[in-house]
Amino acid sequence: MLVDLNVCWPQKSFQDPLNDAEVDRVKEVLSTLHVLGYTHVALNFTVNHSDKFPSNPNPMQIKERFGELMKSTGLKIYSRITLVIDDPSKGQSIAKLSQHFDIVAALPITERGVSLATANLDIDLLTFHYNQRLPCFLKHKTICSTVKRGVKLEIVYSAALKDLQSKRQFVNNVRNVVRSSRSRGIVISSGAQSPLECRNVLGAASLIKSLGLQNDKCLQAMSQLASLVLLNGRLRNNSYKQTVAIGTNVVEENSLGNNNSCVKIKRRRRPSEEDPEEGKKKVHK
């Protein structure tokens, strides 16, 4: 299983209008990723933490817009929200927000934002602007404790495919992130806005490998660790504190979304409890 946790959603804020051309572009990116072998993709919606959240913050309507694509290619599409944390005092509670998205990520741009996101925000992913300077020097202690808590660090390689300045910054930032996390809990994703920015596993892994992350960790970062992020995010909404979950496979079963009051209803394996033998035979036919 190959996972890309970051495909850019064209809207920049909750109020932004969305036109069909942009949705088609996202579809192109998704089908390119499918060709490159990805099986699970998350659409990333980036907003400011201080923006006012509407009652239904998820604008994606994945089932309506991408249902056909998912059926024809077998791709699994998830929703992700990234909160740009500027001033923690202006931020709001993210508990309500996290019900509507599969994954919640934080993107701090100030030092106070970093300390908030690493210490006590209930998130799945920690990411940075890789084409700009990091908000502050990342310490081993804060980053490692965050990783130990279960939050993963994200490296977005789209910055490496742009102009010279952002390339230079990308190299610097990735080396900083790898150093501060002691190469634990790192997830690699594309951040693609157009099909040309997608890379397959080997392309992305060789790029990050040259920046100091071991080869096996590079491959893990796109499959196993990324799927753990998905699992963590899905369990937050679809289970009670990771004890009892809805359905049999939280990650694969793509349903629910915004409908908060409904539990999955499924046809039973055995039509009648009294004569199980007969029921089994019916299933086999």
Added chain:
Amino acid sequence: MDRTQQFIKECLFTKNFEDPNKPISDNRLQETLLILPTDGGVHQSLRRNKSKLKVTIGTVAEADAAAASSIKHPNYRKITKNARVALKDYINRCKSSVRNAKRIAREQNITEKNTLMDYLKVNHPKVWEDLPNFDKFKPMHEQLWIGYIKEMLNIPVEVRDTSKFNINRSQALFKLSMADYNGSFLKIVKSVNKNMIGIEGIVIWDSQKNFIMMTEGALVDEIKCIPKKGTIFALEIPLNDEDALQFSILGDRFKYRSSDRAGRKFKARRVDDMLYYADPSF
């Protein structure tokens, strides 16, 4: 001179003892100091039990009052220990008889359950007696547990139209996290140990780290102890003949006894140990 000694001897001892000079006779001393071998208190406890068994209106009222005043049994520790030993003994006996039955089936080339049962009944009555029986435990699930869980989740006994049926998701999950699973029908859907996937059965005991399940086999029914660690269990709550609610228990986060689980505050933790759940190729 000590006047008190005099007073005690003359006024008190003369009234109570035959010989005021010697209040305690030698004879009596000897009798009480005899040391006899004991039977470890069994005799005494038996006698106490016997007296308890004699039921009169007075004793019943007394017992009720005692039960009301203290829910804890006086020697509950001993009782739980005995119960555990008995359960362990039962499981071991079942396992050995299942092993024997399978061996006999192989030797006699029997592949049908009914013929094997008939054969064992005639030729090996002892093995047949000890074999666990899935059908015996069925009422525990159908009549007991389903009713209990439906009552707990506020599901009506018979739901006609499932499309209209709605249930509060988070509340149902919260209640399920502290429900009792003795008697539930569980199926293993994912596990670190791939050989365990697909096993299904009725839980007869929910211990801290295992589910002890009664499984229905093609040849003989078996008791299986399934470790909770590294296993995902699926359970279904039937609404009517066709539809059911489906949930899954994450065994890694469920490693508490049911009595401890009821009042417990669960916490979401790092999911690195549940990679087998997320990754289909694991």
